Amino acid sequence: LLSPQDALSHPPGVTPAMNCRAEVLxxxxxxxxxxEAMLAVLHTVLLHRSTGKFxxxxxxxxxxxxxxxxxxxxxxxxxxxxxxxxxELDRALRKAVGEFKDALRNSGSDGMGQISxxxxxxxxxxxxxxxxxxxxxxxxxxxxxxxxANEQERQICREKVGxxxxxxxxxxxxxxxxxxYLPKMPxxxxxxxxxxxxxxxxxPYLYKISYQITDSLGTSVTTTMRRLIKDTxxx
Amino acid sequence: AMDTDLSSQDRKDLDKFIKFFALKTxxxxxxxxxxxxxxxxSSSSPTGSDWFNLAIKDIPxxxxxxxxxxxxxxxxxxxxxxxxxxxxxSEGDSMELEIWCLEMNxxxxxxxxxxxxVYNRLSLxxxxxxxxxxxxPAYRLSRKQGHEYVILYxxxxxxxxxxxxxxxxxxxxxxxxxxxxGTITLSCAYRINLAFMSTRQFERTPPIMGxxxxxxxxxxxxxxxxxxxxxxxxxxxxxxxxxxxxxSQEVCTTSFSTSPPSQCVFTVTKAHFxxxxxxxxxxxKVPVMxxxxxxxxxxxxxxxxxxxxxxxxxxxxxxxxFAGGLNAAHPHQLxxxxxxxxxPPIPSQPAHGTQADQxxxxxxLDGVHYSAATPSSSEDTETVSNSSEGKCGSPRDLLxxxxxxxxGAFVNKPINQVTMANLxxxxxxxxxxxxxxxxxxxxxxPPDSPxxxxxxxxxxxxxxxxxxxxxxxxxxxxxxxxxxxFSKDDILPMDLGTFYREFQNPPQLSSLSIDIGAQSMAEDxxxxxxxxxxxxxxxxxxxxxxxxxQ
Numbered sequence: 001l002l003s004p005q006d007a008l009s010h011p012p013g014v015t016p017a018m019n020c021r022a023e024v025l026x027x028x029x030x031x032x033x034x035x036e037a038m039l040a041v042l043h044t045v046l047l048h049r050s051t052g053k054f055x056x057x058x059x060x061x062x063x064x065x066x067x068x069x070x071x072x073x074x075x076x077x078x079x080x081x082x083x084x085x086x087x088e089l090d091r092a093l094r095k096a097v098g099e100f101k102d103a104l105r106n107s108g109s110d111g112m113g114q115i116s117x118x119x120x121x122x123x124x125x126x127x128x129x130x131x132x133x134x135x136x137x138x139x140x141x142x143x144x145x146x147x148x149a150n151e152q153e154r155q156i157c158r159e160k161v162g163x164x165x166x167x168x169x170x171x172x173x174x175x176x177x178x179x180x181y182l183p184k185m186p187x188x189x190x191x192x193x194x195x196x197x198x199x200x201x202x203x204p205y206l207y208k209i210s211y212q213i214t215d216s217l218g219t220s221v222t223t224t225m226r227r228l229i230k231d232t233x234x235x
Numbered sequence: 236a237m238d239t240d241l242s243s244q245d246r247k248d249l250d251k252f253i254k255f256f257a258l259k260t261x262x263x264x265x266x267x268x269x270x271x272x273x274x275x276x277s278s279s280s281p282t283g284s285d286w287f288n289l290a291i292k293d294i295p296x297x298x299x300x301x302x303x304x305x306x307x308x309x310x311x312x313x314x315x316x317x318x319x320x321x322x323x324x325s326e327g328d329s330m331e332l333e334i335w336c337l338e339m340n341x342x343x344x345x346x347x348x349x350x351x352x353v354y355n356r357l358s359l360x361x362x363x364x365x366x367x368x369x370x371x372p373a374y375r376l377s378r379k380q381g382h383e384y385v386i387l388y389x390x391x392x393x394x395x396x397x398x399x400x401x402x403x404x405x406x407x408x409x410x411x412x413x414x415x416x417g418t419i420t421l422s423c424a425y426r427i428n429l430a431f432m433s434t435r436q437f438e439r440t441p442p443i444m445g446x447x448x449x450x451x452x453x454x455x456x457x458x459x460x461x462x463x464x465x466x467x468x469x470x471x472x473x474x475x476x477x478x479x480x481x482x483s484q485e486v487c488t489t490s491f492s493t494s495p496p497s498q499c500v501f502t503v504t505k506a507h508f509x510x511x512x513x514x515x516x517x518x519x520k521v522p523v524m525x526x527x528x529x530x531x532x533x534x535x536x537x538x539x540x541x542x543x544x545x546x547x548x549x550x551x552x553x554x555x556x557f558a559g560g561l562n563a564a565h566p567h568q569l570x571x572x573x574x575x576x577x578x579p580p581i582p583s584q585p586a587h588g589t590q591a592d593q594x595x596x597x598x599x600l601d602g603v604h605y606s607a608a609t610p611s612s613s614e615d616t617e618t619v620s621n622s623s624e625g626k627c628g629s630p631r632d633l634l635x636x637x638x639x640x641x642x643g644a645f646v647n648k649p650i651n652q653v654t655m656a657n658l659x660x661x662x663x664x665x666x667x668x669x670x671x672x673x674x675x676x677x678x679x680x681p682p683d684s685p686x687x688x689x690x691x692x693x694x695x696x697x698x699x700x701x702x703x704x705x706x707x708x709x710x711x712x713x714x715x716x717x718x719x720x721f722s723k724d725d726i727l728p729m730d731l732g733t734f735y736r737e738f739q740n741p742p743q744l745s746s747l748s749i750d751i752g753a754q755s756m757a758e759d760x761x762x763x764x765x766x767x768x769x770x771x772x773x774x775x776x777x778x779x780x781x782x783x784x785q
Contacts, residue, residue, distance in 0.1 A: 048359060053279040053280075063277055063281045065277070065280055065288065066277060068276040068278070069275055070273065071272035079370050080374065080378070081366070082273075084367055085290070143484075167371075170407055173366055173367055174408070177359075201279050209657055
């Protein structure tokens with residue numbers, strides 16, 4: 001993991017707040033491995049950042065639903081990971097990662113970019129001010145796409161990237177284990193400011209995924225910065 | 236002094252959390268070494284039996300072993316719960332791969348809220364365990380077990396013993412949770428000097444022999460607890476069965492409060508499960524596997540019928556066929572055998588079928604239920620808690636390890652014998668032999684190993700050695716990762732690669748089997764004088780016959 005200072009380019013508009021934890025992971029992969037590697041990391045983070053659905057009852061108490069999990073085998077990497085059993089969540093991640101992969105592919109031969117997963121809380125403001133989104137945890141995955149010459153190199157790459165991802169998973173778990181700041185468990189009226197309650201079977205913390213394509217100098221080549229916003233409130 | 240800070244209710248809750256956390260930890264670890272993909276469903280409504288709000292199944296045998304090891308105690312300082320994962324080859328050599336340790340140290344966090352923060356952090360720790368169990372080297376080894384080796388687990392309680400892991404073993408910390416009575420830590424120490432024993436090396440038989448000798452040493456500590464294969468097991472012949480968790484399982488229905496955390500409503504209800512005893516069916520020699528399949532090749536196309544087989548205990552002389560089907564709604568539950576005979580019964584709802592059927596299987600079920608309570612029409616349902624609703628992967632996941640194949644003619648195995656294949660394993664096909672052959676063959680029965688092993692291991696040794704005669708054909712041909720291009724068929728959950736691997740290793744013709752040949756030869760020799768006498772008697776007829784030919 002790099003230090004937060006090394007996260008030179010976080011997506012514009014997502015400035016980590018003073019108390020926002022920032023973690024950076026770097027991977028070098030072949031083009032066809034991008035999707036699986038990103039999904040592995042994002043799903044592992046979201047596994048730790050999703051709960052069962054809350055059901056509020058009287059007197060301010062609530063019960064929590066059950067989160068199922070499932071193994072996912074990678075086709076292009078010697079690697080397997082666990083994700084939350086939620087097709088909606090998987091679809092959302094795949095959509096984001098697919099766009100990222102396409103952007104990487106279309107950007108030219110350098111093939112560098114980063115995808116960010118940000119967890120935030122909403123803070124309601126009075127009119128005429130709009131609600132604030134306050135990030136409390138930011139995961140950035142820097143990706144470097146390599147081109148390989150032959151089958152033998154690809155085979156080695158399968159294994160190497162698999163080993164690297166194992167290290168990333170261990171890193172992610174280390175961060176999760178620090179038990180640092182997590183939003184306070186919300187009351188029923190506040191739950192949509194903390195959690196994404198739009199999924200039917202699990203409840204991740206509110207999150208946003210964004211990405212950026214960079215050239216080898218680290219500067220943003222394209223200003224195509226797409227945000228996939230997972231707000232539950234329209235206004 | 237410590238106890239006065241913690242209310243007695245909190246203390247009771249904490250002890251219960253730690254106990255069930257230990258049991259769930261063991262389940263996650265063992266299930267991650269079964270060699271198959273795990274899939275459980277999310278449920279938006281709490282079922283009340285899902286500890287830590289996670290859908291983790293309880294394999295009864297595993298819970299039983301864990302409770303036996305814990306013997307009513309909880310992890311404490313100097314008393315750690317350890318799950319040892321080891322590998323055992325078909326030749327009988329074994330090697331420790333990992334030790335998972337659940338420990339407690341003295342560092343207390345008095346301020347922490349038990350029924351709220353501790354509970355949620357234990358849940359987070361289990362998620363971390365789910366993730367970490369897939370990234371240690373033993374995971375990939377366990378996914379390819381079945382032919383040349385199997386993965387075993389052993390649970391013990393007390394002092395952690397790491398010396399069997401070889402030099403330079405590495406440790407990965409899964410996480411810690413502070414509690415008012417100490418800090419729970421979960422970590423894994425794993426052998427690394429199998430790093431060069433990558434999975435592909437297990438597929439080349441000759442080089443392995445050399446490597447194995449270097450690493451397989453006598454166990455320094457004779458195990459006090461028996462080794463167990465990481466697989467589903469049916470239970471004893473005498474009908475004794477592992478109760479699901481207990482005869483009455485305590486469930487945890489926790490409500491959380493958002494206003495003063497002290498207003499936690501914590502109710503514990505008891506649910507009674509009935510575990511129908513698995514029925515012993517016919518003689519069957521099956522190797523250790525997470526999920527087993529019976530094969531039945533139909534003439535035009537592979538038909539798909541779910542079958543889940545367990546491994547029996549050899550102490551009764553024959554294994555138990557834990558034949559049954561996968562509950563279509565809960566793919567990883569075991570269903571007890573409902574019929575006798577060697578061929579697993581076809582469930583009333585075939586796992587494959589129309590698209591509508593498949594969709595039905597994966598549709599979330601309404602309402603909350605315990606899977607155990609209602610046996611399906613033709614099978615008994617083994618109790619598995621943590622049933623949940625919601626989608627569980629694609630239909631393909633349910634089906635991709637299920638198929639049936641008929642045994643061909645002249646094949647050297649009884650019609651009701653079963654071969655196992657985990658579709659992820661190359662060379663998964665090997666021919667289990669008759670029981671008598673193995674018993675008579677001194678080459679096959681291994682010398683006694685120092686540890687107390689589950690009686691299962693006897694069958695394991697026989698399996699592997701007898702399989703080697705057909706397995707040796709693979710020495711010349713090394714197939715590492717066979718993924719034939721464009722070969723995946725989305726309709727049939729069996730691809731070309733699997734088919735190829737399957738039929739690479741056909742069973743031997745019975746007439747070529749040495750023992751049968753030897754037997755018949757002895758008989759032949761004995762009967763020679765008789766036959767000669769008969770021929771002498773009929774010599775005139777023979778002469779006449781010969782003349783007609785000229």
